[in-house]
Amino acid sequence: MLRWIQGGISAVTGIAEPEYGSDYIHSVADRVKGKQPYRETSRKDLHWLAPDHTNVETATFYFTNLESGILGFAQIIHSNVIGIHTQAQFTFRVYDARVDNEDLNLWTSTKLENFRIDGPNFYADNLSVELDQDNRTYHLKSSVNEKSRVDLTFTRLTPGCKVGDDPSTYYGDNIGEPWGRMRHVFWPRNKVTGKMDLKVPVKQQEPEGVSGERVPQNTEQQAREQPKRKTDEDGDNGGDQPAEDEEAEEEEEELEDLHIEFTDESLTLSMFVMAFQGMKPHHAAKAWNFLYYHSKDHSLSLMEFITPKSYANTKVSVGIITSKDEVLGISLNNDFRHLNSSVDSVGWNVPKDLSVKLNAIRRTVPDEKIAAAVSAPTNSPAEKEKYNKDTQLNAVVEGKLHRLVERIDVMNEIPSFVKSIVSGVAGTKPYIYQYADEFTLQLQDASKEKGLAWAEVTFISEGETITDESYDEA
Template sequence: MWKLVQSGLSVVAGTAEPEYGPESIHPVCSDLSKDEPLYSPLSPKDLEYQVPSHTCVETQTFYFNDDLYSGFAQVIHSNLVGLHTTAQFTFKIFKKSKPDAYVWTSTKLENFTVAGANFYADNLSVEVDDALRVYRIKSSVNPASIVDLTFELIGESVKFGKDGTTYYGTDLANPWGSMRHIFWPRCKVSGTLQLGGNEQFEQDITLNSGLGMYVMALQGMKPHHAAAAWNFLNYQSENYSVVVMEFTTPKSYNTTTVSVGIVTDKNGKTLLGSVDITTKHLKTYTDPVSGWNVPGEAEFTLRGKDLEVQVSGALTNLSERVDVMNELPQFVKNIASGVAGTKPYIFQFSNELDFKLVKDGKVEHSETGYGYTETTFISDVIKPSN
């Protein structure tokens, strides 16, 4: 997520937006009638890049983990006001037992092109099969992270609402911004990784029985205007997968929290799709570097008609504190932090978390599984005065 935030901040125009009021934000699913489903499987068109002509960032992110390792591979496709497009491939991997020792690469892509749901560049391809159930990611753009991974969808894909999108603007027919997410919440992951020159762990890694999650995102406006904070959960175990994607808008858009969450069983069947989600930061402490109030524990609760799922636990293992502004030119930093009031940091955690499934008020299943979580702070979350 951090590159998506960073890419937009590099084109900050300056002043913060005015307060548009609650009519300026249209959360995903808010326009559904009683007869329309809250969520549905993806169509072939849903998997395609949207490629809008205005300023935006689109990403394909593939999260993976097995008994030893966790990480992600990501393509970032950025468009600056329709005049200039760039693309980047980022990759991160670490041992679950020591998440703060990681291999990280970020490489600019050359001669890139979008072809429906596929993405190509020199020495890189991200392709889905004809059945739209298997993605293969092949990259040799950086000798420190040569990637050949296959993600096979287990069970069902998911989008919320009509198109997975939250819209910004006082006229829903002509929105001036958007935020879109679509998901493969549970995947089988296999493949090889060559990590030449790293001193953290093995240079050649084979994944045979990994689990994964795929999310495609589109942020169709500047990130500090779209969101003041984010929470993200990717929980994977032998029996269940849980994904939560949540953001809270700045005061300009009524400090609105938008959440979507998915729970699947081991076969990828969707047990719960929810927009009624509570994320709690517990045992918070002031981070000495960023100054943000960071959670020492987290609790995600997803609610349905007769089902409730909770994933919670201590965030003991911090993989990385990402200073999003770190790579930006100094003059952009001054504009973004001084004028727009932004101070973006992303905290990436890797921990064992507790899972609990409650049906009709009774605990039906509880277990412990692996949770990768991110907490992102961009600007202060200020509640509206009304």
């Protein structure tokens, strides 16, 4: 009972948590051991949860055009802090992964007004996200920000998917009354059509080097050290105000119109994920890894988080592999490796390369076959090899992180009301590193294929332990 009270209080106030151990986290992977993890999503799975306690809920529509290299995402964020302050935000990113990132790297973040939820649909002034009655197509339309007016339709090419009947990881000693919860549902491969009308900075004349060659406007090192962003004036940048000269400079920035259209003739692919985090982010996880990859023939996505030591540094990892029109398998046994890492100016050990390995269970394997293998006595090498061939699907996605789209200081982005709750946590230093690069996929023993990947590496808490001394509740 005492631990339940401690957990409940910390989930509301943000104070330090005791070291509960692995018995106090119930991962989605543990609940499907010995079973087929794949389940197809229903319409109800796509409903916004919107409980009356602290949580953040997101619907994120990623898009990738393999021919042009244009990729990015449109995202709705709905948050509730301590049950007394609810707000919503529309964030948008578009980036060209095949040219210097000075040419197209647009970010907008806009506070939504008069927002409301209706099942799987979301509405606000000048914004709507609607799921059709066939549960096959989302239509997203937004004119909340003049820099990023979008009208996009996302149509499933494969079934939606989730892990098990309830795709949630629970925190606490009682799943029926958890202290916190993480949940994810996916549409792993979709087609995108529609248009984006953008306002982007006018391209400046590029300087000539001594040899006459083009001089890059933004080297990798410069990108890593770029200044903090200022959110749009109708958003909330946490109360941080730019200096007057910065404000004047931004006002004088010359913009030009850019129209981008996605048509059936040039296939644009998408991954959609609906995520729910029902507890303080620094209690739920100390780090996140995320990657989605599209090629002409396959899509792969992986989302994982690692809990703080208070929950035994537990890794919860969900990977999905698809063909053009089918979910091939779900993997809960993944290895997301950071390679050739070095400490940057912020202090995080940031990778320069990624290698992601998935060991998926094929979607068509029944529960009985999986359960029999788990409960069977030690099998012979031949039996194990046959079982693995019949039931498993292995994939490796690898690539170099050449293009840092942005390093995001999360504390500079979140609203001031939320920021006040976690700003006193000395051990918390959340940064998100976003990359867009060409990666390779090797599926089973097939030849490697090239595609485009979006990767995010997120660091939240320093070290393995956040002690009581790390928190300043004054």
